[in-house]
Amino acid sequence: MRHTDPNEALKAAAEAAIGLRQLNERSREVFKRIVEAYLATGEPVGSRNLSRALPMTLSPASVRNVMSDLEGLGLIYAPHTSAGRLPTQTGLRLFIDGLLEIGDISVEERSQIESRIAGSGRRRGVDDFLAEAGEMLSGLSGCAGVVLVDKQSKTLKQVEFVNLGQGKALAVLVGEDGDVENRIVALPEGLPLSSLHEASNYLNARIGGLTLAEARARIETEIEQRRAQLDELTARVVTEGLATWSGDSEDRKSLIVCGRSHLLEDVKAMEDLERVRLLFEDLDTKTDLMQLLGLAERAEGVRIFIGSENKLFSLSGSALIVSPFEDTEQKIVGVLGVIGPTRLNYARIIPMVDYTARLLGRLVP
Numbered sequence: 001m002r003h004t005d006p007n008e009a010l011k012a013a014a015e016a017a018i019g020l021r022q023l024n025e026r027s028r029e030v031f032k033r034i035v036e037a038y039l040a041t042g043e044p045v046g047s048r049n050l051s052r053a054l055p056m057t058l059s060p061a062s063v064r065n066v067m068s069d070l071e072g073l074g075l076i077y078a079p080h081t082s083a084g085r086l087p088t089q090t091g092l093r094l095f096i097d098g099l100l101e102i103g104d105i106s107v108e109e110r111s112q113i114e115s116r117i118a119g120s121g122r123r124r125g126v127d128d129f130l131a132e133a134g135e136m137l138s139g140l141s142g143c144a145g146v147v148l149v150d151k152q153s154k155t156l157k158q159v160e161f162v163n164l165g166q167g168k169a170l171a172v173l174v175g176e177d178g179d180v181e182n183r184i185v186a187l188p189e190g191l192p193l194s195s196l197h198e199a200s201n202y203l204n205a206r207i208g209g210l211t212l213a214e215a216r217a218r219i220e221t222e223i224e225q226r227r228a229q230l231d232e233l234t235a236r237v238v239t240e241g242l243a244t245w246s247g248d249s250e251d252r253k254s255l256i257v258c259g260r261s262h263l264l265e266d267v268k269a270m271e272d273l274e275r276v277r278l279l280f281e282d283l284d285t286k287t288d289l290m291q292l293l294g295l296a297e298r299a300e301g302v303r304i305f306i307g308s309e310n311k312l313f314s315l316s317g318s319a320l321i322v323s324p325f326e327d328t329e330q331k332i333v334g335v336l337g338v339i340g341p342t343r344l345n346y347a348r349i350i351p352m353v354d355y356t357a358r359l360l361g362r363l364v365p
Contacts, residue, residue: 044084138259143340323357
């Protein structure tokens, strides 16, 4: 698929949307058949094959005239010297937004999703549970599964400060789901070793059942109002530990990527291989992908990012289908979905991602 500058893509999409509304029935049908052929085979389709497939009688010459009009609108293009046509990124976006007939997942797939996610939720911690959801989506869609979750949404069980010597301590955080996180914190000069035990006891008496964000807010308020009954140095250990666990905006997010090998299953040409290589680089970098998934957290329902539409994502040959999911209190705590080539079975994958996200909303504590 032809690469497009992000700003130019948005401008072209707006212009083409106007043109799409002006298309007559046969132009819409030709455009739809071109996109559907691309999604099914990845190959350009020519006027002769189109004329045979159309529900109305239209000669190859007439089809070529329609294709010329569609090309003028920026919805399709001719790759290399081929007589056939493929959808542009703009055309694919408009097809998805306006002409795609979204199906529903089968009873068998619905049952498979429910049994795998519900079963893993009973046996494992939150991260493993979400990784299972990503693996399941990856297997069903033939893409890579992605999950972004807010670490601070996890409920806490226990903390411990372990002296490492030379003014350092290991801060150990245990979640209700059994997950353990370790951080190294600097200790105030002159701190007695007994203060580490005191800081642990103080936190453990207050954090049970709270999220990290809730615990930090409560304890910082107590310390500010001098209700913490801690000396100054111990209070600094407590606040430093909580701040270290909370981390910066990116560190508060946990990114899970599953099933990368599926992206290699449909590689047919060197161009496809290069696209997959670049996609792997994006997945390894993670930062841009996490920012992009963060955008989806602020929206309702399934969102679809195609290629270079978003400048945060460097590769224009891929598509991302994601949906936010909530906890049992209907607070958005993460995003899950799939990433793969632009030639995806959108009609099948969109409801699959949507159903999985809604199911997680009933199971994530």
